[in-house]
Amino acid sequence: MFFQKPKTLLGLNIGSSYIKIVELKNSGPRYTLQNFGYTILPSDTIVDGTIMDSMAIINAIKNLVENLKIKKKQICTSISGHSVIIKKILMPLMDEDTVENTIYDEAAHHIPYDIFDVNLDFQILGPSLEANDKMDVLLVAVKKDVISDYLEVIEEAGLQPAVVDVDTFALENMYEYNYEDATEEIVTLVDIGSNITNINILKDGISNFNRDITIGSRQITEQLQKQLNLNYQTAEQLKLGVPVEGLKAEETGKLISDASFAYINEIAKTIDFYHTSASGSQVEKIYLAGGGAKLSGIVNAVQEITNISTEIINPFRDLIIPEAKFDLEYIQDIAPLAGVAVGLALRKDRIK
Numbered sequence: 422m423f424f425q426k427p428k429t430l431l432g433l434n435i436g437s438s439y440i441k442i443v444e445l446k447n448s449g450p451r452y453t454l455q456n457f458g459y460t461i462l463p464s465d466t467i468v469d470g471t472i473m474d475s476m477a478i479i480n481a482i483k484n485l486v487e488n489l490k491i492k493k494k495q496i497c498t499s500i501s502g503h504s505v506i507i508k509k510i511l512m513p514l515m516d517e518d519t520v521e522n523t524i525y526d527e528a529a530h531h532i533p534y535d536i537f538d539v540n541l542d543f544q545i546l547g548p549s550l551e552a553n554d555k556m557d558v559l560l561v562a563v564k565k566d567v568i569s570d571y572l573e574v575i576e577e578a579g580l581q582p583a584v585v586d587v588d589t590f591a592l593e594n595m596y597e598y599n600y601e602d603a604t605e606e607i608v609t610l611v612d613i614g615s616n617i618t619n620i621n622i623l624k625d626g627i628s629n630f631n632r633d634i635t636i637g638s639r640q641i642t643e644q645l646q647k648q649l650n651l652n653y654q655t656a657e658q659l660k661l662g663v664p665v666e667g668l669k670a671e672e673t674g675k676l677i678s679d680a681s682f683a684y685i686n687e688i689a690k691t692i693d694f695y696h697t698s699a700s701g702s703q704v705e706k707i708y709l710a711g712g713g714a715k716l717s718g719i720v721n722a723v724q725e726i727t728n729i730s731t732e733i734i735n736p737f738r739d740l741i742i743p744e745a746k747f748d749l750e751y752i753q754d755i756a757p758l759a760g761v762a763v764g765l766a767l768r769k770d771r772i773k
């Protein structure tokens with residue numbers, strides 16, 4: 422009898438500020454963390470989801486792969502931002518094959534781009550509550566030119582993209598795997614990135630409502646920079662909690678919490694909107710992900726403003742973490758950064 426070498430899976434999340442890579446080993450019912458690393462991109466490498474400096478990304482990926490000694494080439498990656506459109510639409514009741522055949526015609530009414538310029542995907546959510554002869558379909562469109570720009574840099578960096586997903590669904594995939602035992606019926610996943618905050622409300626594990634807010638953690642740095650007349654680097658350090666000479670912690674703490682109020686308020690408004698549109702449905706839990714979730718005091722602030730129990734998501738919750746290889750304290754500290762990449766690494770095994 423021959424033993425098969427366990428498969429490893431790679432997830433690559435190219436954010437506008439940080440590139441994250443996760444390697445998992447398929448080790449029975451639970452996966453084992455093999456590798457996790459991230460690297461910071463120079464600012465303006467990616468602007469509004471558009472790659473401005475391909476070389477910076479190629480070099481960053483190459484260095485990360487080399488430093489982590491990753492041998493595998495095939496990866497799953499994802500896109501987010503303006504080039505991704507996610508919409509819940511109503512369609513007459515029909516089977517999946519019929520949706521497949523008609524989705525391009527249908528999508529033309531809902532997508533602001535030429536339908537030939539996008540890749541489409543869909544998921545039938547179930548019978549609609551609004552009309553009894555209709556069903557809800559989640560429509561996902563991603564601009565082809567943006568996908569090909571990302572694929573090009575990944576290939577130039579020596580990797581082979583096998584699957585291209587959307588950030589918010591990768592995070593959902595990570596949640597599904599790690600929180601199988603969760604008892605809440607309705608939860609909100611909030612990915613606070615550098616430039617974008619993705620909000621995904623799940624009901625019974627199915628995506629019910631999606632929204633992107635085009636503000637993220639970078640805006641806090643920019644506000645500190647402006648208000649305290651600092652350079653970007655120093656303002657960023659201050660946001661990460663590194664003391665800066667001549668500045669009092671209480672004052673800067675107040676500036677940081679004022680600056681974060683803008684997107685926390687948007688998160689609260691989005692959830693309120695969901696509550697009014699899906700009458701009777703109440704979000705029971707908010708999970709924060711992304712680098713922005715590491716901001717000091719953010720969990721309490723979100724909880725206070727929304728009045729909903731809030732915690733930082735743990736993408737490693739149901740993974741095996743070999744203690745000989747990882748410093749557990751460090752892994753827990755950087756966990757919020759890994760959400761999308763873990764979901765991507767798990768993705769390849771879970772494609773239906």
Ligand SMILES: Nc1ncnc2c1ncn2[C@@H]1O[C@H](COP(=O)(O)OP(=O)(O)OP(=O)(O)O)[C@@H](O)[C@H]1O
Pocket residue numbers: 435436437438439440501613614615616617618637638639657660661662710711712713715716717758
């Ligand atoms: N300890 C911390 N406190 C506050 N903010 C932090 C901390 N660590 C990282 N960040 C912020 O998190 C952001 C990076 O997070 P993340 O990797 O989730 O974003 P991204 O995926 O690159 O961005 P986007 O999804 O918007 O393209 C940076 O703006 C960084 O300043």
Ligand SMILES: [Mg+2]
Pocket residue numbers: 436437588614615711761
């Ligand atoms: Mg991100």
